Amino acid sequence: MSTSLGHMTGRPRDPAVDEAIRQATLDLVADQGYRGVSMEGIAARSGVSKQAVYRRYASKGEVILDALVTYARTRLPTPDTGDLREDLLTLLEETFAAQRGVPGALNQALAAESLQDPDFARRVTDTLIQARRAAVGEILDRARSRGQVTYPDNDVLIDLVFGPMWYALVFDATKLTDAYATELSIAVTTLATSPLP
Amino acid sequence: MSTSLGHMTGRPRDPAVDEAIRQATLDLVADQGYRGVSMEGIAARSGVSKQAVYRRYASKGEVILDALVTYARTRLPTPDTGDLREDLLTLLEETFAAQRGVPGALNQALAAESLQDPDFARRVTDTLIQARRAAVGEILDRARSRGQVTYPDNDVLIDLVFGPMWYALVFDATKLTDAYATELSIAVTTLATSPLP
DNA sequence: CCCTTTCGTTACGGTGCGGTGCGTATTGGA
DNA sequence: TCCAATACGCACCGCACCGTAACGAAAGGG
Numbered sequence: 001m002s003t004s005l006g007h008m009t010g011r012p013r014d015p016a017v018d019e020a021i022r023q024a025t026l027d028l029v030a031d032q033g034y035r036g037v038s039m040e041g042i043a044a045r046s047g048v049s050k051q052a053v054y055r056r057y058a059s060k061g062e063v064i065l066d067a068l069v070t071y072a073r074t075r076l077p078t079p080d081t082g083d084l085r086e087d088l089l090t091l092l093e094e095t096f097a098a099q100r101g102v103p104g105a106l107n108q109a110l111a112a113e114s115l116q117d118p119d120f121a122r123r124v125t126d127t128l129i130q131a132r133r134a135a136v137g138e139i140l141d142r143a144r145s146r147g148q149v150t151y152p153d154n155d156v157l158i159d160l161v162f163g164p165m166w167y168a169l170v171f172d173a174t175k176l177t178d179a180y181a182t183e184l185s186i187a188v189t190t191l192a193t194s195p196l197p
Numbered sequence: 198m199s200t201s202l203g204h205m206t207g208r209p210r211d212p213a214v215d216e217a218i219r220q221a222t223l224d225l226v227a228d229q230g231y232r233g234v235s236m237e238g239i240a241a242r243s244g245v246s247k248q249a250v251y252r253r254y255a256s257k258g259e260v261i262l263d264a265l266v267t268y269a270r271t272r273l274p275t276p277d278t279g280d281l282r283e284d285l286l287t288l289l290e291e292t293f294a295a296q297r298g299v300p301g302a303l304n305q306a307l308a309a310e311s312l313q314d315p316d317f318a319r320r321v322t323d324t325l326i327q328a329r330r331a332a333v334g335e336i337l338d339r340a341r342s343r344g345q346v347t348y349p350d351n352d353v354l355i356d357l358v359f360g361p362m363w364y365a366l367v368f369d370a371t372k373l374t375d376a377y378a379t380e381l382s383i384a385v386t387t388l389a390t391s392p393l394p
Numbered sequence: 395c396c397c398t399t400t401c402g403t404t405a406c407g408g409t410g411c412g413g414t415g416c417g418t419a420t421t422g423g424a
Numbered sequence: 425t426c427c428a429a430t431a432c433g434c435a436c437c438g439c440a441c442c443g444t445a446a447c448g449a450a451a452g453g454g
Binding site for chain 1: 230231232305306308309311312313314318319321322326348350353354356357359360361362363364366367368369380381384387388391392
């Protein structure tokens, strides 16, 4: 939302309100989890009217999505160490570390919303998931150009990288440790570089 | 619930009520998805009072969990063809086929509930997830005893089998095709039988 | 016969959602 | 400078769902 190219007439939206909504969303998710997040709660916590929220976002999911995208905008580096396993390990360690904090709770909220609304699920995919998948795709492509990857299909490899993460976010987020990142990066690297069946 | 060893005194529970609740839950999930499922809706659809439901189940999640466990009780075979890839392919094809039907919607509902209640997530894990993981564990152990598995850790392999499935259930259930089952079974088999890194 | 627990029915208070109407404030364009 | 458009906060509504409670009736065991 926050259409920068809306109608040019009338009173402009207050950026402080935008920011207050995002911050209140982060705060609520952080200390109450997805359950504690409601449109009314967000409005109350941010000291903003409910209408100010509804003017900007069509649904609770959109608020959370925007909060996460804005929060995580600066991150998402694509490691390039020259070694596939090292690249994957770095990316997974950083990603898992984030899942243990506020972004993890936000991702859980996005998953919960997605399960209740397939259209929203697609929006999350287009807005967030694809970018993360592309990062791993780059890592794989670079390794492939170095001749380190024999496995023909990036997509399956990427699923094997992120699938277990979402699985853990749903059922047991404590699983996302550095040790687990190590195990996964070894497994995927082994598969990617193994001789073709 | 439905404690067969409850207090033996008082008016016994009507088994027809038990069954009506389960059936109504299946029906609701089947044609409206998780969104359309509510305690009131279940009571209304089953022609039973809301108290009759609350007497049996502490939460909506418990109702869904019981409905799924009862519904899928007869299934869950563990294929044993003598070939690891074949066993995995059979299991994944059957599992994915189920996810395209009512059990898939039920699993999505369980995931949504789990995301809102970590205690319930553990209950789902203990009741359902572990049994499925054990089935894959058996397949791997048999292949291991035939000398077909070099990968040291079953747990990671099992995560690679089920992680992508839950990932797809959250964001795009249409991905769970036979072709995808084939790709995954090949990938996991390749990793399991690849030379140690 | 009495006690306990179930049954169905009905009702209540609480919460969140999505939306609306009102009065006021603030902007850019005519 | 005035005006149209949009923003703002505040208050309210109808709806759905949740969880609990009260009631009398029914069904079993001691």
